[in-house]
Amino acid sequence: xxxxxxxxxxxxxxxxxxxxxxxxxxxxxxxxxxxxxxxxxxxxxxxxxxxxxxxxxxxxxxxxxxxxxxxxxxxxxxxxxxxxxxxxxxxxxxxxxxxxxxxxxxxxxxxxxxxxxxxxxxxxxxxxxxxxxxxxxxxxxxxxxxxxxxxxxxxxxxxxxxxxxxxxxxxxxxxxxxxxxxxxxxxxxxxxxxxxxxxxxxxxxxxxxxxxxxxxxxxxxxxxxxxxxxxxxxxxxxxxxxxxxxxxxxxxxxxxxxxxxxxxxxxxxxxxxxxxxxxxxxxxxxxxxxxxxxxx
Amino acid sequence: xxxxxxxxxxxxxxxxxxxxxxxxxxxxxxxxxxxxxxxxxxxxxxxxxxxxxxxxxxxxxxxxxxxxxxxxxxxxxxxxxxxxxxxxxxxxxxxxxxxxxxxxxxxxxxxxxxxxxxxxxxxxxxxxxxxxxxxxxxxxxxxxxxxxxxxxxxxxxxxxxxxxxxxxxxxxxxxxxxxxxxxxxxxxxxxxxxxxxxxxxxxxxxxxxxxxxxxxxxxxxxxxxxxxxxxxxxxxxxxxxxxxxxxxxxxxxxxxxx
Numbered sequence: 074x075x076x077x078x079x080x081x082x083x084x085x086x087x088x089x090x091x092x093x094x095x096x097x098x099x100x101x102x103x104x105x106x107x108x109x110x111x112x113x114x115x116x117x118x119x120x121x122x123x124x125x126x127x128x129x130x131x132x133x134x135x136x137x138x139x140x141x142x143x144x145x146x147x148x149x150x151x152x153x154x155x156x157x158x159x160x161x162x163x164x165x166x167x168x169x170x171x172x173x174x175x176x177x178x179x180x181x182x183x184x185x186x187x188x189x190x191x192x193x194x195x196x197x198x199x200x201x202x203x204x205x206x207x208x209x210x211x212x213x214x215x216x217x218x219x220x221x222x223x224x225x226x227x228x229x230x231x232x233x234x235x236x237x238x239x240x241x242x243x244x245x246x247x248x249x250x251x252x253x254x255x256x257x258x259x260x261x262x263x264x265x266x267x268x269x270x271x272x273x274x275x276x277x278x279x280x281x282x283x284x285x286x287x288x289x290x291x292x293x294x295x296x297x298x299x300x301x302x303x304x305x306x307x308x309x310x311x312x313x314x315x316x317x318x319x320x321x322x323x324x325x326x327x328x329x330x331x332x333x334x335x336x337x338x339x340x341x342x343x344x345x346x347x348x349x350x351x352x353x354x355x356x357x358x359x360x361x362x363x364x365x366x367x368x369x
Numbered sequence: 370x371x372x373x374x375x376x377x378x379x380x381x382x383x384x385x386x387x388x389x390x391x392x393x394x395x396x397x398x399x400x401x402x403x404x405x406x407x408x409x410x411x412x413x414x415x416x417x418x419x420x421x422x423x424x425x426x427x428x429x430x431x432x433x434x435x436x437x438x439x440x441x442x443x444x445x446x447x448x449x450x451x452x453x454x455x456x457x458x459x460x461x462x463x464x465x466x467x468x469x470x471x472x473x474x475x476x477x478x479x480x481x482x483x484x485x486x487x488x489x490x491x492x493x494x495x496x497x498x499x500x501x502x503x504x505x506x507x508x509x510x511x512x513x514x515x516x517x518x519x520x521x522x523x524x525x526x527x528x529x530x531x532x533x534x535x536x537x538x539x540x541x542x543x544x545x546x547x548x549x550x551x552x553x554x555x556x557x558x559x560x561x562x563x564x565x566x567x568x569x570x571x572x573x574x575x576x577x578x579x580x581x582x583x584x585x586x587x588x589x590x591x592x593x594x595x596x597x598x599x600x601x602x603x604x605x606x607x608x609x610x611x612x613x614x615x616x617x618x619x620x621x622x623x624x625x626x627x
Binding site: 178179251253254255256257258259260261262263264267271272275276 | 424426429431453454455456457458461462464466468469470471472480481483484485533536537540
């Protein structure tokens with residue numbers, strides 16, 4: 074009897090420790106990743122010409138005469154593709170979530186959710202492939218532009234990749250709104266749409282905001298698909314039909330060629346630190362906004 | 370009112386199924402205007418289902434089918450020319466758990482006005498008047514007049530339930546349906562809601578579902594006893610409790626089952 078109890082206590086303690094480890098490991102990994110990225114890039118940090126780094130569009134990391142590390146064009150590339158992707162993905166994603174959660178008959182809802190999850194499971198290189206072989210000729214044909222690998226292509230591909238994330242998180246957020254709110258609004262004679270925009274959207278705004286920001290995070294951090302779909306030209310875009318290159322694509326494309334521990338190699342890690350900071354800021358802003366809304 | 374005794378709610382041969390389960394069987398009733406009518410009976414006997422028929426609230430649940438007639442103020446509510454929105458404007462509902470919307474007190478009260486009127490037809494002063502008069506009607510004005518912009522979900526339960534009644538009033542409903550409105554409240558809250566019901570009766574026809582026979586006895590003028598989806602007895606409350614006509618009613622009010 075007491076032996077059994079001892080084992081039970083021991084199991085309890087072990088499980089507790091294991092679960093605690095799982096929780097703490099996330100923190101360890103985040104710091105670990107930051108540490109290693111930082112370690113590779115840090116000794117360039119004091120030597121870097123920050124004015125050039127942030128304001129020059131000249132990215133010539135392997136120039137014989139004078140290497141120039143200006144990432145303005147890369148920032149513009151990341152920014153333009155992300156903004157376009159969000160312009161497309163946020164309305165579509167939230168609209169789809171509202172439809173699936175509030176308007177769709179239950180049977181179709183299940184089918185739709187399975188398909189949306191399937192969409193989320195497509196590897197990014199496959200999306201890149203679609204950008205390269207389907208979207209590229211389509212854009213050339215439809216808009217009569219010389220090249221279809223551009224902001225538009227990357228934006229659409231990224232939007233398609235972010236939509237399933239936005240839909241599933243936004244749908245969860247809407248599902249979490251107590252049914253009594255719907256009941257109350259409908260009993261007062263509200264239509265379904267009035268119930269959605271007057272009651273459910275405000276009630277679910279924290280979750281909806283989280284959905285949108287996770288979509289943004291996905292779009293900023295995505296590499297492979299944008300590498301293949303945006304044309305890889307270091308250039309500040311003036312229209313959606315311009316080719317661009319993003320921060321992530323630059324790191325992915327040049328990392329293999331840069332000699333280890335050269336300045337070129339280090340500057341790629343500095344870009345890594347920058348990306349890390351950007352996504353951290355997006356998450357922080359999200360967190361603070363959500364908190365701010367909650368306290369109101 | 371000249372038409373004092375004309376029935377406000379009337380059903381004939383009303384049947385309702387959840388899938389293949391019959392929840393209401395051939396219910397025929399007449400509920401008088403301006404009174405408080407209580408629906409009593411053991412759990413699962415169809416009281417709430419019947420109540421939800423009067424504002425077609427059962428239609429939210431997918432597998433419900435209804436046959437028969439429900440007339441409200443003489444109009445069959447299943448007629449094609451009946452607007453669900455108008456019906457729900459004139460038949461308000463109060464639920465078991467207070468369910469104020471996650472908005473301010475003020476916005477809860479004017480919610481009905483806002484969804485049924487165009488914005489430009491709804492001046493700020495009209496909304497303010499509506500809020501004051503509705504809150505006065507439910508005895509909340511003195512408590513809340515300085516807190517109109519706090520979130521309604523942060524109020525005490527009793528205040529929340531009163532607010533849920535108040536938000537029906539600006540729409541000038543004919544009928545207020547109450548589904549066990551006091552079941553989440555303590556004795557004091559129950560008493561406050563009952564006092565409120567007395568003061569609203571006359572102006573509105575109130576139908577209340579209750580598990581609490583003492584409550585039915587206290588608040589209602591007429592009482593309907595239901596059992597297994599059937600309407601067993603409909604009498605003036607005093608009569609139903611003193612001289613039940615049906616032996617099943619007698620057994621229920623004596624507490625032999627329920």
